[in-house]
Amino acid sequence: MNYPIEAIRNDFPILTQQVHGKPLVYFDNGATTHKPRQVVEAMEEVAFRYNSNIHRGVHTLSNLCTEAFENARQTVASFIGAHNSHEVIFTRGTTESINLVAYSFGETFLQSGDEVIISGMEHHSNIVPWQLLQKRKGVVLKVIPVLDNGQLDMEVFRSLISRRTRLVSVTHVSNVLGTINPIEEIIEIAHQHNIAVLIDGAQAVQHLAVDVKKLDCDFYALSGHKLYGPTGIGVLYGKEKWLNQMVPYQGGGEMIQTVTFEETTFNELPYKFEAGTPDFTGAIGLAAAVKYLQNIGLQKIHAYEDELFNYAFEKLQALGNITFYGTAHIRGSLISFLLNGIHPFDAGTLLDKMGIAVRTGHHCAQPLMERFKIPGTIRASFGLYNTTSEVDALVNGLVKVRQLFG
Amino acid sequence: MTIQEVQQEIVDEFGMLTDWMDKYSLLIELGNDLDGFDEAQRTDQNLIEGCQSKVWLHAWLNNGQIQFMADSDAIIVKGIVALLIRVLNNRTPDEILQSELFFVDKIGLKEHLSPTRSNGLVSMIKQMRLFALAYKAKMEK
Numbered sequence: 001m002n003y004p005i006e007a008i009r010n011d012f013p014i015l016t017q018q019v020h021g022k023p024l025v026y027f028d029n030g031a032t033t034h035k036p037r038q039v040v041e042a043m044e045e046v047a048f049r050y051n052s053n054i055h056r057g058v059h060t061l062s063n064l065c066t067e068a069f070e071n072a073r074q075t076v077a078s079f080i081g082a083h084n085s086h087e088v089i090f091t092r093g094t095t096e097s098i099n100l101v102a103y104s105f106g107e108t109f110l111q112s113g114d115e116v117i118i119s120g121m122e123h124h125s126n127i128v129p130w131q132l133l134q135k136r137k138g139v140v141l142k143v144i145p146v147l148d149n150g151q152l153d154m155e156v157f158r159s160l161i162s163r164r165t166r167l168v169s170v171t172h173v174s175n176v177l178g179t180i181n182p183i184e185e186i187i188e189i190a191h192q193h194n195i196a197v198l199i200d201g202a203q204a205v206q207h208l209a210v211d212v213k214k215l216d217c218d219f220y221a222l223s224g225h226k227l228y229g230p231t232g233i234g235v236l237y238g239k240e241k242w243l244n245q246m247v248p249y250q251g252g253g254e255m256i257q258t259v260t261f262e263e264t265t266f267n268e269l270p271y272k273f274e275a276g277t278p279d280f281t282g283a284i285g286l287a288a289a290v291k292y293l294q295n296i297g298l299q300k301i302h303a304y305e306d307e308l309f310n311y312a313f314e315k316l317q318a319l320g321n322i323t324f325y326g327t328a329h330i331r332g333s334l335i336s337f338l339l340n341g342i343h344p345f346d347a348g349t350l351l352d353k354m355g356i357a358v359r360t361g362h363h364c365a366q367p368l369m370e371r372f373k374i375p376g377t378i379r380a381s382f383g384l385y386n387t388t389s390e391v392d393a394l395v396n397g398l399v400k401v402r403q404l405f406g
Numbered sequence: 407m408t409i410q411e412v413q414q415e416i417v418d419e420f421g422m423l424t425d426w427m428d429k430y431s432l433l434i435e436l437g438n439d440l441d442g443f444d445e446a447q448r449t450d451q452n453l454i455e456g457c458q459s460k461v462w463l464h465a466w467l468n469n470g471q472i473q474f475m476a477d478s479d480a481i482i483v484k485g486i487v488a489l490l491i492r493v494l495n496n497r498t499p500d501e502i503l504q505s506e507l508f509f510v511d512k513i514g515l516k517e518h519l520s521p522t523r524s525n526g527l528v529s530m531i532k533q534m535r536l537f538a539l540a541y542k543a544k545m546e547k
Contacts, residue, residue, distance in 0.1 A: 343479055361457060
Protein backbone atom coordinates (compact mmCIF):
# COMPACT_ATOMS: atom_id res chain seq x y z
CA MET A 1 0.00 0.00 0.00
CA ASN A 2 1.19 3.46 -0.85
CA TYR A 3 1.02 4.95 2.61
CA PRO A 4 3.50 7.69 3.55
CA ILE A 5 4.27 6.32 7.01
CA GLU A 6 7.71 7.89 7.27
CA ALA A 7 6.49 11.34 6.32
CA ILE A 8 3.60 10.95 8.75
CA ARG A 9 5.86 9.96 11.62
CA ASN A 10 8.04 12.97 10.90
CA ASP A 11 5.02 15.18 11.51
CA PHE A 12 4.80 13.92 15.11
CA PRO A 13 7.96 14.93 16.98
CA ILE A 14 6.75 13.28 20.20
CA LEU A 15 7.18 9.84 18.64
CA THR A 16 10.94 10.17 18.31
CA GLN A 17 11.64 10.18 22.03
CA GLN A 18 12.80 7.44 24.33
CA VAL A 19 10.97 6.30 27.44
CA HIS A 20 12.98 4.49 30.11
CA GLY A 21 15.78 4.38 27.58
CA LYS A 22 13.68 2.58 24.95
CA PRO A 23 12.07 4.01 21.83
CA LEU A 24 8.52 5.08 22.64
CA VAL A 25 5.83 2.76 21.31
CA TYR A 26 2.55 4.58 21.72
CA PHE A 27 -0.54 2.39 21.64
CA ASP A 28 -2.82 4.55 23.76
CA ASN A 29 -4.46 6.41 20.91
CA GLY A 30 -7.91 5.55 22.15
CA ALA A 31 -7.22 7.74 25.18
CA THR A 32 -5.66 10.57 23.24
CA THR A 33 -3.75 10.98 20.00
CA HIS A 34 -0.64 13.04 19.40
CA LYS A 35 -0.65 16.30 17.51
CA PRO A 36 1.14 16.78 14.21
CA ARG A 37 3.22 19.89 13.62
CA GLN A 38 0.50 21.25 11.35
CA VAL A 39 -1.94 21.46 14.25
CA VAL A 40 0.53 23.12 16.58
CA GLU A 41 1.56 25.56 13.86
CA ALA A 42 -2.03 26.53 13.16
CA MET A 43 -2.54 27.27 16.85
CA GLU A 44 0.74 29.12 17.04
CA GLU A 45 -0.36 31.26 14.15
CA VAL A 46 -3.50 32.23 16.04
CA ALA A 47 -1.52 33.17 19.12
CA PHE A 48 1.24 35.03 17.32
CA ARG A 49 -0.65 36.67 14.46
CA TYR A 50 -4.35 37.28 14.93
CA ASN A 51 -5.49 36.30 18.42
CA SER A 52 -8.55 38.42 19.18
CA ASN A 53 -11.97 37.82 20.56
CA ILE A 54 -14.35 36.73 17.87
CA HIS A 55 -17.71 37.96 16.63
CA ARG A 56 -17.64 41.30 18.38
CA GLY A 57 -14.65 43.37 17.38
CA VAL A 58 -14.72 45.86 14.54
CA HIS A 59 -10.97 45.69 14.27
CA THR A 60 -8.92 43.76 11.77
CA LEU A 61 -7.54 41.04 14.04
CA SER A 62 -10.96 40.25 15.43
CA ASN A 63 -12.29 39.87 11.91
CA LEU A 64 -9.43 37.62 10.91
CA CYS A 65 -9.93 35.48 13.97
CA THR A 66 -13.69 35.28 13.47
CA GLU A 67 -13.18 34.24 9.88
CA ALA A 68 -10.71 31.53 10.85
CA PHE A 69 -13.06 30.26 13.56
CA GLU A 70 -16.03 30.10 11.20
CA ASN A 71 -13.89 28.47 8.53
CA ALA A 72 -12.96 25.87 11.13
CA ARG A 73 -16.64 25.19 11.68
CA GLN A 74 -17.10 24.83 7.94
CA THR A 75 -14.16 22.43 7.72
CA VAL A 76 -15.59 20.24 10.47
CA ALA A 77 -19.06 20.40 8.92
CA SER A 78 -17.85 19.12 5.58
CA PHE A 79 -15.64 16.53 7.31
CA ILE A 80 -18.65 14.88 8.94
CA GLY A 81 -21.03 15.67 6.09
CA ALA A 82 -23.31 18.04 7.99
CA HIS A 83 -26.01 19.79 5.96
CA ASN A 84 -25.20 23.17 7.43
CA SER A 85 -22.26 24.53 9.35
CA HIS A 86 -24.64 26.03 11.92
CA GLU A 87 -25.50 22.47 12.92
CA VAL A 88 -21.92 22.14 14.17
CA ILE A 89 -21.56 23.34 17.75
CA PHE A 90 -18.15 23.61 19.33
CA THR A 91 -17.97 22.07 22.79
CA ARG A 92 -15.16 20.98 25.11
CA GLY A 93 -15.36 17.43 23.85
CA THR A 94 -17.60 14.40 23.49
CA THR A 95 -18.46 14.45 27.20
CA GLU A 96 -19.76 18.01 27.03
CA SER A 97 -21.57 17.27 23.77
CA ILE A 98 -23.48 14.40 25.37
CA ASN A 99 -24.18 16.44 28.49
CA LEU A 100 -25.52 19.22 26.30
CA VAL A 101 -28.01 16.87 24.63
CA ALA A 102 -28.93 15.21 27.90
CA TYR A 103 -29.69 18.61 29.40
CA SER A 104 -31.16 20.57 26.51
CA PHE A 105 -33.01 17.76 24.74
CA GLY A 106 -34.03 16.37 28.11
CA GLU A 107 -35.39 19.66 29.43
CA THR A 108 -37.21 20.40 26.19
CA PHE A 109 -38.71 17.09 25.18
CA LEU A 110 -38.63 14.57 28.03
CA GLN A 111 -41.22 14.02 30.73
CA SER A 112 -41.26 11.73 33.73
CA GLY A 113 -41.69 8.16 32.52
CA ASP A 114 -40.17 8.80 29.11
CA GLU A 115 -37.42 6.40 28.15
CA VAL A 116 -33.85 6.72 26.95
CA ILE A 117 -32.01 3.69 25.56
CA ILE A 118 -28.23 3.38 25.89
CA SER A 119 -26.05 0.28 25.56
CA GLY A 120 -24.02 -1.93 27.88
CA MET A 121 -20.77 -0.92 26.21
CA GLU A 122 -21.02 2.81 26.80
CA HIS A 123 -18.24 4.96 28.23
CA HIS A 124 -19.22 6.56 31.53
CA SER A 125 -19.73 9.80 29.63
CA ASN A 126 -22.68 8.23 27.84
CA ILE A 127 -24.14 6.80 31.03
CA VAL A 128 -23.83 9.38 33.78
CA PRO A 129 -25.43 12.35 31.93
CA TRP A 130 -28.53 10.20 31.45
CA GLN A 131 -28.55 9.18 35.09
CA LEU A 132 -28.47 12.86 36.03
CA LEU A 133 -31.43 13.36 33.72
CA GLN A 134 -33.10 10.37 35.34
CA LYS A 135 -32.75 12.05 38.75
CA ARG A 136 -33.89 15.42 37.42
CA LYS A 137 -36.89 14.36 35.40
CA GLY A 138 -37.76 10.79 36.33
CA VAL A 139 -36.73 9.50 32.93
CA VAL A 140 -36.31 5.72 32.60
CA LEU A 141 -32.97 4.37 31.39
CA LYS A 142 -32.88 1.13 29.40
CA VAL A 143 -29.74 -0.73 28.38
CA ILE A 144 -29.07 -2.82 25.27
CA PRO A 145 -27.12 -5.89 26.45
CA VAL A 146 -23.74 -6.85 25.02
CA LEU A 147 -23.26 -10.35 23.61
CA ASP A 148 -20.21 -12.49 24.46
CA ASN A 149 -18.48 -11.51 21.23
CA GLY A 150 -18.85 -7.83 22.05
CA GLN A 151 -21.75 -7.07 19.74
CA LEU A 152 -24.98 -5.40 20.76
CA ASP A 153 -27.97 -7.67 21.16
CA MET A 154 -30.08 -6.14 18.42
CA GLU A 155 -33.02 -8.38 19.10
CA VAL A 156 -33.28 -7.10 22.65
CA PHE A 157 -32.78 -3.57 21.35
CA ARG A 158 -35.90 -3.92 19.23
CA SER A 159 -37.85 -5.20 22.20
CA LEU A 160 -36.72 -2.33 24.44
CA ILE A 161 -38.44 0.25 22.24
CA SER A 162 -41.78 1.36 23.60
CA ARG A 163 -44.11 4.23 22.91
CA ARG A 164 -42.36 6.12 25.70
CA THR A 165 -38.90 5.85 24.11
CA ARG A 166 -37.69 9.30 23.13
CA LEU A 167 -33.98 8.91 22.52
CA VAL A 168 -31.37 6.26 21.76
CA SER A 169 -27.76 7.13 22.63
CA VAL A 170 -25.09 4.63 21.64
CA THR A 171 -21.45 4.60 20.76
CA HIS A 172 -20.32 4.24 17.16
CA VAL A 173 -17.14 2.33 18.07
CA SER A 174 -16.62 0.75 21.50
CA ASN A 175 -13.62 2.20 23.34
CA VAL A 176 -13.04 -1.16 25.03
CA LEU A 177 -14.02 -3.81 22.49
CA GLY A 178 -13.38 -2.02 19.22
CA THR A 179 -16.78 -3.19 18.01
CA ILE A 180 -18.17 -1.05 15.23
CA ASN A 181 -21.85 -0.92 16.03
CA PRO A 182 -24.51 -1.20 13.32
CA ILE A 183 -25.58 2.38 13.85
CA GLU A 184 -27.24 2.63 10.44
CA GLU A 185 -29.61 -0.12 11.51
CA ILE A 186 -30.10 1.36 14.97
CA ILE A 187 -30.93 4.75 13.49
CA GLU A 188 -33.31 3.23 10.97
CA ILE A 189 -35.16 1.22 13.60
CA ALA A 190 -35.36 4.20 15.96
CA HIS A 191 -36.61 6.52 13.22
CA GLN A 192 -39.38 4.09 12.33
CA HIS A 193 -40.69 4.91 15.80
CA ASN A 194 -39.88 8.63 15.60
CA ILE A 195 -37.13 8.27 18.15
CA ALA A 196 -34.10 10.57 17.98
CA VAL A 197 -30.61 9.05 17.98
CA LEU A 198 -27.36 10.37 19.43
CA ILE A 199 -24.14 8.71 18.32
CA ASP A 200 -20.98 8.92 20.43
CA GLY A 201 -18.31 9.18 17.76
CA ALA A 202 -15.31 9.72 20.02
CA GLN A 203 -13.66 6.47 18.86
CA ALA A 204 -14.94 6.54 15.29
CA VAL A 205 -14.16 9.73 13.39
CA GLN A 206 -10.39 9.22 13.48
CA HIS A 207 -10.70 5.80 11.88
CA LEU A 208 -13.81 5.76 9.70
CA ALA A 209 -15.28 8.16 7.19
CA VAL A 210 -18.43 9.48 8.85
CA ASP A 211 -21.28 11.14 6.98
CA VAL A 212 -23.99 12.32 9.33
CA LYS A 213 -26.25 13.16 6.41
CA LYS A 214 -26.11 9.61 5.10
CA LEU A 215 -26.38 8.15 8.59
CA ASP A 216 -29.33 10.44 9.23
CA CYS A 217 -28.47 10.51 12.95
CA ASP A 218 -29.98 13.33 14.98
CA PHE A 219 -26.87 14.07 17.00
CA TYR A 220 -23.22 13.08 16.66
CA ALA A 221 -20.56 13.84 19.28
CA LEU A 222 -16.78 13.86 18.87
CA SER A 223 -13.57 14.99 20.56
CA GLY A 224 -10.72 16.93 19.01
CA HIS A 225 -7.92 15.33 21.00
CA LYS A 226 -8.72 11.82 19.81
CA LEU A 227 -8.61 13.14 16.26
CA TYR A 228 -5.02 14.44 16.34
CA GLY A 229 -6.34 17.85 17.38
CA PRO A 230 -6.01 19.80 20.62
CA THR A 231 -7.56 18.93 23.97
CA GLY A 232 -10.51 20.90 25.27
CA ILE A 233 -12.31 21.17 21.96
CA GLY A 234 -15.00 18.92 20.56
CA VAL A 235 -18.10 18.98 18.46
CA LEU A 236 -21.77 18.31 18.74
CA TYR A 237 -23.51 17.90 15.44
CA GLY A 238 -27.27 18.25 15.77
CA LYS A 239 -30.08 18.45 13.29
CA GLU A 240 -31.37 21.97 12.97
CA LYS A 241 -34.94 20.89 13.70
CA TRP A 242 -33.93 19.71 17.19
CA LEU A 243 -31.37 22.36 18.00
CA ASN A 244 -33.79 25.17 17.15
CA GLN A 245 -36.34 23.89 19.62
CA MET A 246 -33.96 22.91 22.41
CA VAL A 247 -33.46 25.22 25.39
CA PRO A 248 -29.90 26.53 25.76
CA TYR A 249 -27.41 24.54 27.83
CA GLN A 250 -25.53 27.45 29.38
CA GLY A 251 -26.19 31.17 29.52
CA GLY A 252 -23.76 33.99 28.98
CA GLY A 253 -22.30 36.19 26.31
CA GLU A 254 -22.41 35.30 22.65
CA MET A 255 -25.51 33.13 22.99
CA ILE A 256 -27.93 36.06 23.36
CA GLN A 257 -29.70 38.42 21.03
CA THR A 258 -30.95 40.99 23.50
CA VAL A 259 -30.78 41.02 27.26
CA THR A 260 -32.91 43.03 29.65
CA PHE A 261 -33.47 42.25 33.29
CA GLU A 262 -36.95 41.11 32.38
CA GLU A 263 -36.19 38.89 29.46
CA THR A 264 -33.49 37.57 27.20
CA THR A 265 -33.87 36.42 23.65
CA PHE A 266 -31.40 33.90 22.39
CA ASN A 267 -29.07 34.05 19.45
CA GLU A 268 -29.52 31.82 16.45
CA LEU A 269 -27.68 28.57 15.80
CA PRO A 270 -24.99 27.62 16.52
CA TYR A 271 -24.31 30.53 18.91
CA LYS A 272 -27.29 29.70 21.11
CA PHE A 273 -25.24 26.76 22.38
CA GLU A 274 -21.87 28.49 22.57
CA ALA A 275 -22.11 30.69 25.64
CA GLY A 276 -19.01 32.68 26.47
CA THR A 277 -15.86 33.06 24.43
CA PRO A 278 -15.39 29.75 22.67
CA ASP A 279 -12.03 28.04 22.40
CA PHE A 280 -11.39 29.51 18.98
CA THR A 281 -7.71 28.57 19.09
CA GLY A 282 -8.71 24.98 19.76
CA ALA A 283 -11.33 25.02 17.03
CA ILE A 284 -8.79 26.31 14.52
CA GLY A 285 -6.36 23.61 15.69
CA LEU A 286 -9.07 21.00 15.27
CA ALA A 287 -9.72 22.18 11.72
CA ALA A 288 -6.00 21.81 11.01
CA ALA A 289 -6.18 18.24 12.32
CA VAL A 290 -9.17 17.51 10.11
CA LYS A 291 -7.34 18.88 7.09
CA TYR A 292 -4.34 16.75 8.02
CA LEU A 293 -6.52 13.64 7.95
CA GLN A 294 -8.22 14.72 4.74
CA ASN A 295 -4.84 15.24 3.09
CA ILE A 296 -3.85 11.65 3.77
CA GLY A 297 -7.39 10.45 3.14
CA LEU A 298 -9.54 8.69 5.69
CA GLN A 299 -10.06 5.65 3.43
CA LYS A 300 -6.32 5.21 3.23
CA ILE A 301 -5.92 5.64 6.99
CA HIS A 302 -8.68 3.13 7.59
CA ALA A 303 -7.11 0.59 5.26
CA TYR A 304 -3.67 1.07 6.82
CA GLU A 305 -4.99 0.77 10.38
CA ASP A 306 -7.00 -2.28 9.40
CA GLU A 307 -3.89 -3.98 8.13
CA LEU A 308 -2.09 -3.07 11.34
CA PHE A 309 -5.00 -4.37 13.39
CA ASN A 310 -5.04 -7.70 11.55
CA TYR A 311 -1.28 -8.04 11.87
CA ALA A 312 -1.45 -7.32 15.61
CA PHE A 313 -4.38 -9.63 16.19
CA GLU A 314 -2.63 -12.52 14.46
CA LYS A 315 0.62 -11.96 16.34
CA LEU A 316 -1.15 -11.70 19.69
CA GLN A 317 -3.22 -14.75 18.99
CA ALA A 318 -0.04 -16.68 18.22
CA LEU A 319 1.19 -15.87 21.75
CA GLY A 320 -1.42 -18.24 23.12
CA ASN A 321 -2.86 -18.22 26.63
CA ILE A 322 -4.44 -14.88 25.92
CA THR A 323 -8.09 -13.86 26.14
CA PHE A 324 -9.53 -11.29 23.78
CA TYR A 325 -12.46 -9.11 24.68
CA GLY A 326 -14.51 -8.13 21.68
CA THR A 327 -14.36 -10.55 18.80
CA ALA A 328 -17.18 -9.11 16.76
CA HIS A 329 -16.90 -9.56 13.05
CA ILE A 330 -16.82 -5.86 12.34
CA ARG A 331 -14.34 -4.12 14.55
CA GLY A 332 -11.06 -2.36 14.43
CA SER A 333 -8.66 0.26 15.71
CA LEU A 334 -8.01 -1.38 19.05
CA ILE A 335 -7.48 -4.73 20.72
CA SER A 336 -8.50 -5.48 24.29
CA PHE A 337 -7.04 -8.53 25.92
CA LEU A 338 -5.67 -10.18 29.03
CA LEU A 339 -2.67 -12.43 29.42
CA ASN A 340 -4.27 -15.28 31.33
CA GLY A 341 -3.35 -15.15 34.99
CA ILE A 342 -1.69 -11.74 34.85
CA HIS A 343 -3.38 -8.61 36.18
CA PRO A 344 -3.61 -5.87 33.52
CA PHE A 345 -2.00 -3.37 35.89
CA ASP A 346 1.08 -5.58 36.25
CA ALA A 347 1.37 -6.07 32.51
CA GLY A 348 0.92 -2.35 31.82
CA THR A 349 3.50 -1.40 34.45
CA LEU A 350 6.10 -3.74 32.98
CA LEU A 351 5.36 -2.71 29.38
CA ASP A 352 5.90 0.91 30.39
CA LYS A 353 9.39 -0.03 31.54
CA MET A 354 10.00 -1.18 28.00
CA GLY A 355 8.83 2.12 26.53
CA ILE A 356 5.45 0.72 25.49
CA ALA A 357 2.37 2.76 26.32
CA VAL A 358 -0.89 0.84 26.53
CA ARG A 359 -3.98 1.54 28.53
CA THR A 360 -4.93 -0.79 31.34
CA GLY A 361 -7.93 -0.78 33.61
CA HIS A 362 -11.65 -0.42 33.14
CA HIS A 363 -11.45 2.24 30.41
CA CYS A 364 -14.24 4.27 32.03
CA ALA A 365 -16.65 1.47 31.22
CA GLN A 366 -17.19 -0.25 34.56
CA PRO A 367 -20.58 -1.76 33.66
CA LEU A 368 -18.92 -3.48 30.70
CA MET A 369 -16.14 -4.86 32.95
CA GLU A 370 -18.84 -6.13 35.28
CA ARG A 371 -20.52 -7.77 32.27
CA PHE A 372 -17.35 -9.72 31.48
CA LYS A 373 -16.44 -10.19 35.19
CA ILE A 374 -12.93 -8.79 34.80
CA PRO A 375 -11.06 -6.00 36.64
CA GLY A 376 -9.98 -4.48 33.37
CA THR A 377 -8.14 -5.21 30.17
CA ILE A 378 -4.94 -4.30 28.42
CA ARG A 379 -5.88 -2.14 25.48
CA ALA A 380 -3.65 -1.47 22.52
CA SER A 381 -5.29 1.21 20.40
CA PHE A 382 -3.83 2.16 17.06
CA GLY A 383 -3.29 5.45 15.32
CA LEU A 384 -2.32 6.49 11.84
CA TYR A 385 1.37 6.69 12.78
CA ASN A 386 1.79 3.21 14.28
CA THR A 387 3.81 0.54 12.52
CA THR A 388 4.09 -3.23 12.36
CA SER A 389 7.52 -3.07 14.00
CA GLU A 390 5.85 -1.34 16.95
CA VAL A 391 3.39 -4.23 17.09
CA ASP A 392 6.39 -6.56 17.18
CA ALA A 393 7.79 -4.56 20.08
CA LEU A 394 4.50 -4.98 21.93
CA VAL A 395 4.44 -8.71 21.31
CA ASN A 396 8.05 -9.08 22.45
CA GLY A 397 7.21 -6.96 25.46
CA LEU A 398 4.37 -9.28 26.39
CA VAL A 399 6.67 -12.28 26.06
CA LYS A 400 9.02 -10.57 28.51
CA VAL A 401 6.15 -9.84 30.88
CA ARG A 402 5.35 -13.53 30.90
CA GLN A 403 8.96 -14.44 31.54
CA LEU A 404 9.02 -12.11 34.54
CA PHE A 405 6.02 -13.90 35.93
CA GLY A 406 7.85 -17.17 35.54
CA MET B 407 15.36 -3.04 64.08
CA THR B 408 13.78 0.38 63.83
CA ILE B 409 11.56 1.46 60.96
CA GLN B 410 14.52 3.46 59.67
CA GLU B 411 16.79 0.43 59.76
CA VAL B 412 14.37 -1.88 57.99
CA GLN B 413 13.90 0.73 55.29
CA GLN B 414 17.66 1.02 54.88
CA GLU B 415 17.91 -2.74 54.65
CA ILE B 416 15.38 -2.76 51.80
CA VAL B 417 17.20 0.07 50.06
CA ASP B 418 20.43 -1.94 50.26
CA GLU B 419 18.76 -5.09 48.93
CA PHE B 420 17.32 -3.24 45.96
CA GLY B 421 20.51 -1.23 45.53
CA MET B 422 22.27 -4.37 44.37
CA LEU B 423 19.82 -4.70 41.49
CA THR B 424 20.67 -2.29 38.72
CA ASP B 425 18.39 -3.64 36.02
CA TRP B 426 14.70 -2.76 36.21
CA MET B 427 13.82 -6.32 35.30
CA ASP B 428 15.61 -7.68 38.34
CA LYS B 429 13.85 -5.15 40.55
CA TYR B 430 10.46 -6.09 39.26
CA SER B 431 11.29 -9.80 39.41
CA LEU B 432 12.01 -9.33 43.10
CA LEU B 433 8.76 -7.40 43.58
CA ILE B 434 6.83 -10.15 41.84
CA GLU B 435 8.56 -12.73 44.04
CA LEU B 436 7.71 -10.75 47.18
CA GLY B 437 4.14 -10.40 45.97
CA ASN B 438 3.84 -14.12 45.36
CA ASP B 439 5.35 -14.95 48.74
CA LEU B 440 3.03 -12.73 50.76
CA ASP B 441 0.13 -14.68 52.18
CA GLY B 442 -2.94 -13.23 50.60
CA PHE B 443 -6.47 -13.13 51.87
CA ASP B 444 -8.86 -15.87 51.01
CA GLU B 445 -12.02 -14.81 49.20
CA ALA B 446 -13.95 -14.58 52.47
CA GLN B 447 -11.45 -12.04 53.83
CA ARG B 448 -11.59 -9.89 50.72
CA THR B 449 -14.51 -7.99 52.14
CA ASP B 450 -15.68 -4.53 51.21
CA GLN B 451 -14.78 -3.47 54.70
CA ASN B 452 -11.12 -4.31 54.09
CA LEU B 453 -11.10 -2.99 50.56
CA ILE B 454 -9.14 0.03 49.42
CA GLU B 455 -10.32 0.64 45.91
CA GLY B 456 -7.84 1.96 43.40
CA CYS B 457 -8.79 2.78 39.87
CA GLN B 458 -6.49 0.12 38.43
CA SER B 459 -6.00 -2.43 41.17
CA LYS B 460 -7.46 -3.27 44.54
CA VAL B 461 -5.79 -3.49 47.92
CA TRP B 462 -7.24 -5.16 51.00
CA LEU B 463 -5.93 -4.17 54.41
CA HIS B 464 -6.71 -5.56 57.83
CA ALA B 465 -5.15 -4.41 61.12
CA TRP B 466 -5.41 -5.38 64.76
CA LEU B 467 -3.70 -4.53 68.02
CA ASN B 468 -1.48 -7.07 69.76
CA ASN B 469 0.30 -6.10 72.99
CA GLY B 470 0.36 -2.45 72.06
CA GLN B 471 1.68 -3.15 68.60
CA ILE B 472 -0.21 -3.01 65.35
CA GLN B 473 -0.29 -6.03 63.09
CA PHE B 474 -1.13 -5.67 59.45
CA MET B 475 -2.35 -8.11 56.88
CA ALA B 476 -2.80 -7.00 53.31
CA ASP B 477 -3.40 -8.24 49.82
CA SER B 478 -3.79 -6.97 46.29
CA ASP B 479 -5.16 -8.38 43.06
CA ALA B 480 -2.09 -7.07 41.17
CA ILE B 481 1.18 -8.82 42.00
CA ILE B 482 3.49 -5.80 41.63
CA VAL B 483 1.24 -3.84 43.97
CA LYS B 484 1.23 -6.84 46.31
CA GLY B 485 5.03 -6.84 46.24
CA ILE B 486 5.12 -3.24 47.39
CA VAL B 487 2.44 -4.06 49.94
CA ALA B 488 4.72 -6.81 51.29
CA LEU B 489 7.52 -4.27 51.71
CA LEU B 490 5.23 -1.82 53.51
CA ILE B 491 4.17 -4.55 55.90
CA ARG B 492 7.78 -5.53 56.51
CA VAL B 493 8.50 -1.92 57.49
CA LEU B 494 5.39 -1.13 59.53
CA ASN B 495 4.29 -4.42 61.03
CA ASN B 496 4.61 -4.99 64.79
CA ARG B 497 5.14 -1.33 65.56
CA THR B 498 3.52 0.85 68.14
CA PRO B 499 1.08 3.49 66.89
CA ASP B 500 3.61 6.19 67.78
CA GLU B 501 6.37 4.54 65.78
CA ILE B 502 4.12 4.41 62.74
CA LEU B 503 2.89 7.96 63.15
CA GLN B 504 6.42 9.33 63.51
CA SER B 505 7.85 7.33 60.63
CA GLU B 506 8.79 8.78 57.32
CA LEU B 507 8.62 6.36 54.42
CA PHE B 508 11.60 7.00 52.22
CA PHE B 509 12.40 3.55 50.89
CA VAL B 510 9.87 3.45 48.04
CA ASP B 511 11.39 6.61 46.59
CA LYS B 512 14.95 5.39 47.16
CA ILE B 513 14.48 2.06 45.40
CA GLY B 514 13.10 3.79 42.33
CA LEU B 515 9.45 2.90 42.75
CA LYS B 516 8.26 6.41 43.48
CA GLU B 517 5.92 6.37 40.48
CA HIS B 518 3.82 3.74 42.25
CA LEU B 519 3.09 6.15 45.05
CA SER B 520 2.05 8.96 42.78
CA PRO B 521 -1.58 9.87 43.40
CA THR B 522 -2.26 9.59 39.66
CA ARG B 523 -1.21 5.98 39.68
CA SER B 524 -4.40 5.05 41.47
CA ASN B 525 -3.29 1.55 42.39
CA GLY B 526 -4.54 1.83 45.96
CA LEU B 527 -1.07 2.14 47.52
CA VAL B 528 -1.32 5.79 48.49
CA SER B 529 -4.65 5.12 50.16
CA MET B 530 -3.21 2.04 51.83
CA ILE B 531 -0.41 4.03 53.48
CA LYS B 532 -2.94 6.64 54.56
CA GLN B 533 -5.11 3.88 55.96
CA MET B 534 -2.17 2.34 57.86
CA ARG B 535 -1.54 5.71 59.51
CA LEU B 536 -5.23 6.10 60.27
CA PHE B 537 -5.20 2.73 62.02
CA ALA B 538 -2.21 3.93 64.07
CA LEU B 539 -4.04 7.11 64.96
CA ALA B 540 -7.18 5.23 65.94
CA TYR B 541 -5.31 2.68 68.07
CA LYS B 542 -3.28 5.43 69.73
CA ALA B 543 -6.50 7.18 70.74
CA LYS B 544 -7.93 3.90 71.97
CA MET B 545 -4.84 3.11 74.03
CA GLU B 546 -4.78 6.57 75.58
CA LYS B 547 -8.35 6.09 76.77
